[in-house]
Every structure is written in structure tokens, then in C-alpha cells.
Amino acid sequence: MNRTASKNNKISIRNLTIRYGNFTALSEVSLDIPANEVFGIIGPANSGKTSFLNALNRMDMMRTTMQVEGSVLFNGVDVRSWSNVYALRSKIGVVFPLPVGLPLSIYDNVALSPRLRGIANKSQIDEIVERSLRRAALWDEVKDRLTSLGSLLSGGQQQRLTIARALSQDPEVLMLDEFSIAVDPVTTMRIEDVLKELKQQMTVILVTNLVQQANRLADRTAFFLDGRCVEVGETRALFAGKVTDQRTHDYIEGRFG
Amino acid sequence: MNSVSGTHSVRFQAEPINLKNAQVQKLVKIVLGLMAVTLVIPVALIILTLLQKGSPAISWQFLTTFPSNGMTAGGIFPALLGTVWLVAISLLASVPLGVAAAIYLSEYAPQDHWLTRVINLATINLAGVPSIVHALFGLGAFVAFFRLGTSILAASLTLAVMTLPVVIVASWESLQSVPQAFREACWNMGATRWQTIWHVVLPNALTGILTGIILQVSRAAGETAPIMFTGAAFFLPFLPSGIMDQTMALALHLFTISTQVPGVPEEIPFGVALVLFGIVLVVNAFSIWLRMYLRSKKKW
Amino acid sequence: MNTRSDLSPTGNAAGDIRNQDWYVDKFFQSAMFVCGISAIVFVIGIFIFVFKEGAGFIIQQMDWAEFFLSPKWRPTSATQATYGTLAMVAGTAAVTVISMAIALPFSFGAAIYIAEFAQGRTREWLKVIIEMLAAIPSVVWGFIGLMIMNPLIIESFDVPIGLNVLNAGIILGLMAAPIITSIAEDAFKAVPDTYREAAEALGATKWQVVYKVILPAAKNGLLSAALLGVGRAFGETMAVLMASGHALTIPGSVFDSIRALTATIAAELGETPVGSDHYQALFAIGIFLFTITFIINMTADFIVRGIKNQ
Numbered sequence: 001m002n003r004t005a006s007k008n009n010k011i012s013i014r015n016l017t018i019r020y021g022n023f024t025a026l027s028e029v030s031l032d033i034p035a036n037e038v039f040g041i042i043g044p045a046n047s048g049k050t051s052f053l054n055a056l057n058r059m060d061m062m063r064t065t066m067q068v069e070g071s072v073l074f075n076g077v078d079v080r081s082w083s084n085v086y087a088l089r090s091k092i093g094v095v096f097p098l099p100v101g102l103p104l105s106i107y108d109n110v111a112l113s114p115r116l117r118g119i120a121n122k123s124q125i126d127e128i129v130e131r132s133l134r135r136a137a138l139w140d141e142v143k144d145r146l147t148s149l150g151s152l153l154s155g156g157q158q159q160r161l162t163i164a165r166a167l168s169q170d171p172e173v174l175m176l177d178e179f180s181i182a183v184d185p186v187t188t189m190r191i192e193d194v195l196k197e198l199k200q201q202m203t204v205i206l207v208t209n210l211v212q213q214a215n216r217l218a219d220r221t222a223f224f225l226d227g228r229c230v231e232v233g234e235t236r237a238l239f240a241g242k243v244t245d246q247r248t249h250d251y252i253e254g255r256f257g
Numbered sequence: 258m259n260s261v262s263g264t265h266s267v268r269f270q271a272e273p274i275n276l277k278n279a280q281v282q283k284l285v286k287i288v289l290g291l292m293a294v295t296l297v298i299p300v301a302l303i304i305l306t307l308l309q310k311g312s313p314a315i316s317w318q319f320l321t322t323f324p325s326n327g328m329t330a331g332g333i334f335p336a337l338l339g340t341v342w343l344v345a346i347s348l349l350a351s352v353p354l355g356v357a358a359a360i361y362l363s364e365y366a367p368q369d370h371w372l373t374r375v376i377n378l379a380t381i382n383l384a385g386v387p388s389i390v391h392a393l394f395g396l397g398a399f400v401a402f403f404r405l406g407t408s409i410l411a412a413s414l415t416l417a418v419m420t421l422p423v424v425i426v427a428s429w430e431s432l433q434s435v436p437q438a439f440r441e442a443c444w445n446m447g448a449t450r451w452q453t454i455w456h457v458v459l460p461n462a463l464t465g466i467l468t469g470i471i472l473q474v475s476r477a478a479g480e481t482a483p484i485m486f487t488g489a490a491f492f493l494p495f496l497p498s499g500i501m502d503q504t505m506a507l508a509l510h511l512f513t514i515s516t517q518v519p520g521v522p523e524e525i526p527f528g529v530a531l532v533l534f535g536i537v538l539v540v541n542a543f544s545i546w547l548r549m550y551l552r553s554k555k556k557w
Numbered sequence: 558m559n560t561r562s563d564l565s566p567t568g569n570a571a572g573d574i575r576n577q578d579w580y581v582d583k584f585f586q587s588a589m590f591v592c593g594i595s596a597i598v599f600v601i602g603i604f605i606f607v608f609k610e611g612a613g614f615i616i617q618q619m620d621w622a623e624f625f626l627s628p629k630w631r632p633t634s635a636t637q638a639t640y641g642t643l644a645m646v647a648g649t650a651a652v653t654v655i656s657m658a659i660a661l662p663f664s665f666g667a668a669i670y671i672a673e674f675a676q677g678r679t680r681e682w683l684k685v686i687i688e689m690l691a692a693i694p695s696v697v698w699g700f701i702g703l704m705i706m707n708p709l710i711i712e713s714f715d716v717p718i719g720l721n722v723l724n725a726g727i728i729l730g731l732m733a734a735p736i737i738t739s740i741a742e743d744a745f746k747a748v749p750d751t752y753r754e755a756a757e758a759l760g761a762t763k764w765q766v767v768y769k770v771i772l773p774a775a776k777n778g779l780l781s782a783a784l785l786g787v788g789r790a791f792g793e794t795m796a797v798l799m800a801s802g803h804a805l806t807i808p809g810s811v812f813d814s815i816r817a818l819t820a821t822i823a824a825e826l827g828e829t830p831v832g833s834d835h836y837q838a839l840f841a842i843g844i845f846l847f848t849i850t851f852i853i854n855m856t857a858d859f860i861v862r863g864i865k866n867q
Binding site for chain 3: 278279281282285286288289290292293295296297299300303306353354357358360361362364365366372375376378379380381382383385386387388389390391392393394396397398401402418421422425449450451452454472475476478479480481482485486508509511512515516523526527530533534537538541542545
């Protein structure tokens with residue numbers, strides 16, 4: 001199940017344990033995520049999925065109570081040995097369950113990241129904004145009102161805006177945390193199509209509450225339950241019933257969760 | 258002490274509609290309403306009295322000339338100007354420091370850490386120190402120890418220390434009202450803490466901070482005790498030429514002519530009180546209006 | 558932070574450079590920290606500087622028994638200067654008690670009304686006007702005591718002088734009312750709505766809810782509001798100087814003039830030679846004031862924390 005850590009793996013995780021005070025959110029998780037893969041994570045609420053994502057881009061630094069043990073290798077280097085954690089984070093894009101439109105215009109939302117990186121050239125930023133919005137399948141809907149507030153968009157559009165914002169970082173890894181919670185089914189489908197495309201250029205980690213979404217998108221899928229990684233395997237195999245743990249099967253079949 | 262869990266022991270009689278209860282309820286509401294109104298009445302009376310007795314003194318000349326005849330006649334120009342000086346310089350000192358302190362408390366300080374707790378306690382205590390003790394501090398520290406002498410600078414710094422906690426609290430509240438999700442979004446895209454504060458948190462908290470500061474202006478303008486021994490003078494026949502000079506101030510002028518100088522015609526102190534209160538009231542009203550206006554225009 | 562590193566090569570990752578942004582961030586983190594602790598620096602600074610000026614007197618000259626137990630404050634006496642603060646303490650206490658007797662019922666009543674009964678515009682307006690009450694400068698309050706309350710009291714009660722405990726008490730009560738009201742209102746708002754709903758579901762009228770549920774639950778908050786009100790009245794200077802008559806007596810009735818601790822400093826500091834015994838004795842009063850308000854504020858905070866920890 002656990003392949004050895006090799007240079008081909010974008011992310012390698014060993015014995016990852018996350019605690020909040022006395023509460024253990026995640027324990028002893030080890031898994032590998034190769035480049036250009038869509039890696040699905042399924043599991044019921046409070047199974048440690050979001051904590052897992054937070055550990056990957058070192059958000060534990062910003063949370064005084066969150067303690068991380070074990071190791072997370074990004075491109076073969078432990079994320080904790082990065083001397084500039086912000087540079088690390090800029091390589092990992094994140095999309096939240098509920099879209100967080102910053103109180104800025106659509107354009108500025110997407111332009112913020114390149115600007116923070118120090119790009120001042122207007123035409124260069126224009127180009128990044130357009131490319132990111134196109135990749136997030138939002139460009140055609142907003143190209144005529146780039147200066148209006150991002151928060152005035154519909155829920156589905158806002159979620160694609162946050163994806164565009166994440167893409168404006170030119171990330172090597174894109175992490176999505178239950179992105180479809182506040183999104184209508186049609187938009188969900190459009191975003192799923194976007195993710196299939198993005199796979200060519202980056203690694204996608206897809207935490208989802210929809211089992212079938214993992215089935216549609218993920219190359220491999222991990223099943224988290226109560227802070228443990230119960231099973232990792234080829235998505236097709238898992239959904240075909242080739243599981244080593246009965247609980248995985250039960251969850252996929254919708255018997256709990 | 259165990260008040261929160263005390264609800265279990267409360268029993269209500271399950272009477273259907275009780276006429277007596279309804280009457281009591283009505284009576285209580287009226288009494289409480291009257292109590293609230295009792296606090297409103299003095300404000301109205303004070304404004305009316307000051308207007309009635311002070312407005313005869315107010316004129317363009319009153320605002321733009323020096324006091325004359327041993328302060329029993331003439332205008333208030335040097336006091337008015339002095340108050341502007343004092344308030345402006347105290348704000349220059351307290352606002353950057355207070356906003357930065359609030360940024361530390363809101364954006365950096367780990368919660369439940371002993372140092373954070375000590376800072377909060379210190380802020381509360383600084384706000385509770387009697388104004389005359391601030392005056393003693395200003396005298397001991399700025400006038401004597403730092404050798405600023407009795408000067409506009411020393412008085413302004415004393416005022417700044419006094420108003421600092423209010424700037425901190427107002428700015429902190431304003432920073433806290435910016436949704437945490439905005440910060441998370443920025444951090445996750447690789448923004449540093451400072452970039453997040455500068456580009457997202459501060460712009461969205463700025464308006465709230467501004468209303469807090471405006472409120473501060475009015476408070477600093479009305480303070481008397483802290484400036485009495487640190488830089489404000491009863492009477493000066495000339496305007497200050499710089500921040501190392503002493504100055505007259507409106508609040509101290511009101512105290513002087515109503516208690517220290519005999520034979521001042523009544524309308525002059527009333528006029529000074531009206532001007533002082535008027536400034537405070539206008540600034541306050543503006544701050545309240547601004548707060549309501551901005552609340553209606555909030556972007557999230 | 559725990560770094561287990563059997564699998565953790567520490568080689569440099571691509572793009573891991575401490576750039577300008579990183580240093581800017583570090584710089585501001587330190588700068589904000591320095592500003593953040595300024596409040597602590599100033600509280601300690603106030604104590605040190607006030608103590609420094611008064612220390613010589615306290616250590617060498619001061620007779621502790623006289624300072625706290627004698628009503629005789631005669632710092633300028635040529636033959637025998639005495640430094641007793643008892644009369645001022647009594648004066649300050651009398652004024653504070655009267656002011657709280659006035660402020661507490663009205664403030665709590667107003668707070669209950671605003672938090673539980675008033676709605677919409679009435680509520681907004683009440684809050685705005687009470688906020689304005691808080692904005693009136695203390696010297697204007699003193700002026701009102703001097704010019705408006707003084708003749709009013711002389712006339713209504715047929716007493717020779719209207720600058721007395723009653724006058725200063727009313728003024729200080731009105732000054733403390735807004736702060737008490739707003740803290741008390743916060744305390745009421747902090748009571749969860751589920752309490753109200755549960756009680757109302759049992760058929761309680763609004764007043765019963767307030768009386769039996771809200772008041773007990775907000776008890777600590779109200780206590781802390783009262784304490785902060787006391788601190789405010791106790792430390793007020795200009796208003797009490799102008800409205801209390803500034804006479805050095807232990808008051809026997811509310812119509813007696815008194816002299817407050819704060820007012821004594823304000824009235825005498827300007828006329829004392831720097832460094833003289835008198836000058837230092839005034840700073841000793843300052844230390845006394847600082848200590849009392851410090852205790853009041855800490856207690857109020859402690860009580861409020863007590864609620865949160867429950």
C-alpha cells in the first residue's frame with residue numbers, strides 16, 4: 001500500500017499525526033501522492049481531512065493549538081525545513097468549502113497573488129488574470145465586469161473565482177476541500193471538468209464529501225475515518241469492491257457517513 | 258457564582274394568560290423606559306442651557322481674538338488654537354502606536370498566552386488611571402525626566418498616553434470584525450502575515466479605526482487635568498511659536514475663567530463651555546454618523 | 558515543535574529563498590510586538606515616575622498613621638506641616654457613594670431597557686444619546702456643577718452653599734452612568750438567547766424572564782460594571798474640584814462641602830516648589846490613587862473573567 005518515497009512523488013507523508021491539545025485529529029497517516037494525479041480523500045465529517053490539508057501547507061504555524069508530528073515531504077523536502085514558508089504556500093493552491101471572496105473586485109481577487117509576488121507589470125497581471133479565469137471556466141461570464149465586487153457573484157461563480165485565485169499562484173499542487181458544498185450541480189460538473197484538465201499541469205488533492213465525485217475524478221482515493229487512513233487504493237478498484245477493509249466498502253456503498 | 262447553570266432551579270408557574278402579570282410587565286417597561294429617559298434629560302437640558310446662556314457670547318470676533326482686560330473680556334482664539342495643537346500632536350503620537358498595538362494584539366498575539374493577558378490587563382488599567390495621575394506622570398516623565406519642560410510637546414504626549422488605551426481598544430475591535438476567512442484565504446495563497454494585514458485586514462478595518470480615532474479627538478480636546486501642569490498655561494499674551502512653547506487650551510481656559518478670575522461676565526464662560534461642548538458634540542455626531550453610514554456600505 | 562527526521566532530508570528545496578517579503582514580514586512582526594507591549598511599558602512607567610517623585614517623602618518623611626488617619630492636611634503650615642488625607646478620603650468616598658446611589662439604579666434600569674425592551678430606532682437613539690453623555694468633557698461637567706447645579710441646590714434645599722457632596726455626587730453619577738450602562742448592556746447581551754426562549758416557552762412574561770433569568774445570569778457583569786463606575790467616579794478630577802466646594806472637612810451630610818483626593822493634587826500642584834515635601838506628598842496621594850484604581854480595575858477584570866471561565 002505504501003510505496004517508498006521517491007522523487008516521483010509530489011508529496012510523501014509519513015506517520016503524520018495532528019493534535020489540538022488533547023484531541024487527536026489525525027494519527028499515523030502515511031501515503032504518497034505522485035505528480036499529475038488527482039488524489040481523492042473521502043470520509044465522514046471530523047475524520048481529519050481538513051487537518052490533513054492544513055498540515056501540507058504548514059498552516060499549523062498560524063494556529064497556536066495545532067501540533068503536527070511526522071513528516072510531510074514536498075518534492076522530496078520536508079515542508080518543515082523550508083526557511084520561507086510563504087514561498088512553500090505559494091506553490092500550493094487551496095480552495096475552501098465555502099467560497100471566500102475577498103472584498104475586492106473580481107480582477108483584484110485574482111491579481112492579488114501575482115501582485116504579492118512582486119509582479120508590477122500591468123499587462124503581465126492582465127494576462128495572468130485572464131488565463132486563471134479561463135482555466136477556472138469563469139472568464140466568459142465575468143470578462144465584462146471585472147471591476148465589480150467578487151462577492152456579488154453567485155455562489156458557484158464565487159467558488160470558480162476562488163479556484164481562479166488559487167490558479168493565479170501557478171501552484172504545483174491544488175488542494176480542494178469539499179468545494180461543491182455550496183455549489184449547484186451544474187457548476188459542480190463544470191468545475192469537475194476543469195479539474196480533469198488541470199491534472200495535466202499539476203497535482204490535485206480533492207477532499208470530497210461526495211463519494212461519487214471521487215469516483216468520477218480521482219485516480220487514487222484514500223478513505224479517512226476517525227483520524228485514521230483506513231485505506232488507500234486505485235479508485236477504480238475500490239469502487240469495484242476490491243477493498244481490504246469492510247468499512248471502506250460500507251462507506252462507499254453509503255451505509256454510513 | 259454559579260449563575261449560568263442556575264436556570265435549572267428557576268420555576269415558572271404555568272398560568273395561561275394572567276392579567277396581573279401583563280400589567281406588571283407594562284408597568285416595569287414604563288419604569289425602565291423612564292430610567293433610560295432620565296439619563297437623556299440632562300443631556301438635553303445641558304445643551305439647551307449652554308445654548309441659551311452661551312450663544313450671546315459667540316461671534317466671529319469671540320473665536321478670533323485674544324482675551325483682554327485680565328480675561329474678563331475679548332475672545333478665545335489662543336485657547337482654541339492651543340487645543341487644536343494639543344489634539345493634533347497627541348494623535349500623531351497615540352494613533353500609530355495604538356493601531357500598531359492593536360495589530361499586535363489582534364493579528365500576532367497568541368491567545369491564552371500570559372503575555373497577551375498581561376497586555377490586556379495593562380490596557381484596561383491604563384484606561385482606568387485617574388487623569389490627575391496621568392498629569393503627575395507627564396510631569397515626572399516628560400517635563401522633568403525627558404527635559405521637555407512645560408511645553409505643547411510634553412502636554413500632548415501626556416494626552417497621548419492617556420488616550421492610547423481607547424485607540425487600542427477601538428482599533429482592536431475593528432480589526433477583529435474583519436472575517437477570519439479573509440486572513441485564511443491570504444495565508445493559503447502564500448501571503449506573509451504582514452502582506453495579509455497590509456493588503457486585506459487593514460483596508461477593511463480602516464473605517465472602524467477611523468471612527469474610533471475621531472471619538473478620540475473629542476476626548477483629548479476636553480481633557481484638562483493632564484495638560485494643567487505639563488504645558489497648558491492660564492494666560493499667554495502671544496501664540497506659541499513651536500511645540501516647545503506653552504499654550505493656552507480651551508478646557509483649561511474654561512476652568513480658569515470660571516474659578517480663578519473674578520468678575521468675568523457670565524456669558525463668556527458659558528460661551529467657552531458652548532464652544533468646547535460644541536466641538537466635542539459635532540465630532541461625536543460625525544463619528545456616529547460615519548459609523549452608521551459605513552455599516553450600511555459594508556462589503557461583506 | 559516536534560521534528561521527527563528519519564525521512565526528512567534538510568536540503569534546500571527549489572524556490573525556498575528568504576526574499577524581501579520574508580524580511581519585511583519579520584521586521585513588522587517585531588515592530589508590532591514592541592508597540593504591542595507599550596501599554597505594559599506605560600503602566601509600569603506611570604508607577605515608576607509617580608513613585609520616583611514621591612518616594613523620598615514616603616520613605617523618609619511620611620508618618621503612615623498620620624497620612625491615613627489624620628484629617629489635617631496642612632502642607633504649608635510654617636510651624637508644623639501635617640499631611641493627613643483622612644478628610645479627603647472621606648470626601649472622595651462620600652461623593653463616590655452618592656454618585657453610585659444615583660448612577661447604578663438608573664444605569665442598570667436603562668441597560669435592561671435597552672437590552673431587553675427597547676427596539677429598533679428607540680434603542681439606537683437611546684444608545685447614541687447616552688454615548689453623548691459620555692462625551693461631555695469633565696471640565697464642562699464641573700462648570701455645570703458650578704453655574705447651574707449650585708444655585709439650583711441652594712434654592713431647592715435652602716442651604717447656604719450648593720457646592721457640596723450632593724452636587725458633585727449628581728455630576729459624577731451622570732458622568733459614570735454611560736460607562737456603567739454600556740458595560741451592563743454588554744453583560745445582558747452576553748446571556749444566551751436560549752435562556753430567554755426557554756423561560757418564555759414556560760409562559761414567563763418578559764419581566765419575569767429578566768428578573769429570574771437574565772439578572773442572575775448577568776450578575777457578575779453588573780458587578781464589574783459597578784466597580785468600573787466606582788473607579789471612574791473615584792478618579793474624576795476637574796468636575797469634582799469645581800463642584801464639591803473644595804473644603805477640607807469630613808462630611809456629616811450631603812450638603813457639606815468636601816475636598817477630593819484628586820482635586821487636591823489638581824489645586825495645589827501648580828503652587829508647590831518642585832521637590833518640596835508638599836510636592837512629594839501630592840505624588841504620594843497620586844500613588845495612593847493609582848493603587849486603588851489598579852485594584853478596582855483588576856478586580857473588575859477578574860470578575861468578568863470568572864464568568865467566561867464558567
